Amino acid sequence: MKKFFIYFTLFIITIAAIFMIAYHNNLYVWENPKQNIWIANGQLFDGTSEQVRDNPGILIKDGKIVCIGSNCQIPTEVKRIDATGKAIVPGLIDLHGHFLSGKARDPEQGIPSMIWQQLRYLPSVRRELIAAGVTSYRSLGDVMPAILDLKKELSEQNIAGPRLFIAGPIFTVKGGHPTQGKGIPTWVVERMTIQSDDPSYVKQQVAILAEQGIDGIKVIYQGSTNEKGVVTMPRISSDTLLALTSEARKHGLWVAVHTGSPEETDEAIAAGINTIEHGIRHGNLINSTTLQSIVENNIVYVPTLGREPQGHLNIAALNQSGVVFGVGTDSPVEMADGNSYHNELSRMVNAGIPDVKVLIAATRNGADALGKLAELGTIEVGKYADLLIVNGQPWQDIRELKKINIVILSGRIALDNSTEPLAY
Numbered sequence: 001m002k003k004f005f006i007y008f009t010l011f012i013i014t015i016a017a018i019f020m021i022a023y024h025n026n027l028y029v030w031e032n033p034k035q036n037i038w039i040a041n042g043q044l045f046d047g048t049s050e051q052v053r054d055n056p057g058i059l060i061k062d063g064k065i066v067c068i069g070s071n072c073q074i075p076t077e078v079k080r081i082d083a084t085g086k087a088i089v090p091g092l093i094d095l096h097g098h099f100l101s102g103k104a105r106d107p108e109q110g111i112p113s114m115i116w117q118q119l120r121y122l123p124s125v126r127r128e129l130i131a132a133g134v135t136s137y138r139s140l141g142d143v144m145p146a147i148l149d150l151k152k153e154l155s156e157q158n159i160a161g162p163r164l165f166i167a168g169p170i171f172t173v174k175g176g177h178p179t180q181g182k183g184i185p186t187w188v189v190e191r192m193t194i195q196s197d198d199p200s201y202v203k204q205q206v207a208i209l210a211e212q213g214i215d216g217i218k219v220i221y222q223g224s225t226n227e228k229g230v231v232t233m234p235r236i237s238s239d240t241l242l243a244l245t246s247e248a249r250k251h252g253l254w255v256a257v258h259t260g261s262p263e264e265t266d267e268a269i270a271a272g273i274n275t276i277e278h279g280i281r282h283g284n285l286i287n288s289t290t291l292q293s294i295v296e297n298n299i300v301y302v303p304t305l306g307r308e309p310q311g312h313l314n315i316a317a318l319n320q321s322g323v324v325f326g327v328g329t330d331s332p333v334e335m336a337d338g339n340s341y342h343n344e345l346s347r348m349v350n351a352g353i354p355d356v357k358v359l360i361a362a363t364r365n366g367a368d369a370l371g372k373l374a375e376l377g378t379i380e381v382g383k384y385a386d387l388l389i390v391n392g393q394p395w396q397d398i399r400e401l402k403k404i405n406i407v408i409l410s411g412r413i414a415l416d417n418s419t420e421p422l423a424y
């Protein structure tokens with residue numbers, strides 16, 4: 001009997017060890033430390049304007065950009081990067097994703113594989129985002145509390161991946177979007193939504209989430225009624241929307257709203273939101289009043305054209321009115337080749353936004369939408385050293401942003417393709 005227990009214990013230890021090794025194998029952790037970096041030569045697009053200039057030299061220390069120019073005191077211990085013939089641009093920001101939503105992630109591999117991937121915080125997704133140059137990612141609706149755990153693991157640098165900003169669950173009502181989505185298990189929907197049209201209840205929930213560490217909130221403000229006036233998809237009332245925006249503001253949180261009709265969009269703007277997600281949809285055309293109020297209220301418009309094929313219909317009017325665009329993939333809606341971010345950039349250009357403006361949408365405007373322009377989004381002294389070195393001139397042709405040579409995140413070389421062929 002005693003022998004049995006010894007063998008049994010050894011068996012359990014072996015299984016646990018195999019599990020641990022498998023868990024850490026390809027977990028995707030940072031290989032390089034943060035270091036002093038001096039980037040010389042190349043062309044600098046710092047994101048503060050549409051201008052490009054010869055790089056006068058960029059000094060990175062303790063994760064931040066500490067000096068730009070020829071007068072910088074370069075420390076003796078420094079990693080020197082020669083960007084001759086290359087472009088230096090700020091790191092890219094995806095404003096609309098659902099990180100843990102694994103439905104589009106190798107579904108043919110089956111449920112056990114998906115659970116395994118989720119347990120390890122989707123190492124392949126984190127890797128693909130860095131390979132695509134995405135240094136900041138905004139989760140607009142993910143399963144709780146897993147997304148909070150992921151944010152913690154990333155910010156403590158236990159695992160590699162972009163900076164993560166999160167909304168936590170989505171505010172909607174029973175039967176509203178996305179609760180009726182096909183193929184999403186009920187337990188997932190329960191954990192990624194708060195379904196209520198009670199203003200005092202949602203205020204309480206925002207306060208709790210703020211305490212837990214969310215960065216902003218995501219609200220669905222799109223309903224539908226059929227020709228007979230019957231509600232086919234309910235949504236929160238305008239009172240509840242106002243309760244959400246006022247409570248969010250109290251806690252310093254941004255408000256991202258998934259809108260629908262032109263009227264709903266106008267009401268959302270009046271309620272004091274920060275970003276419009278998806279935009280005016282389903283072939284509806286935007287009117288001049290809405291255009292004006294988007295501009296006047298400094299709202300960032302995230303068209304997610306990969307999600308909303310008819311969204312391009314309004315792009316020219318938005319662009320002519322001077323609306324500030326942000327970039328959102330709504331991934332993993334379209335994540336087959338890890339390239340969804342760059343596909344979205346191309347769609348925005350094809351819809352009529354000049355390449356240079358799309359580059360600013362992908363960088364500076366993303367930080368603006370996150371309320372982090374003082375820390376991110378441009379290459380300026382005092383900001384986090386999140387930047388890319390690419391082979392090409394993406395301000396002239398946005399497709400060249402794919403030719404990533406080096407990704408620097410928080411003063412760490414997160415990816416170095418300079419001696420190897422491109423990742424994709």
Ligand SMILES: [Zn+2]
Binds near residue numbers: 096097098140141330
């Ligand atoms: Zn979404």
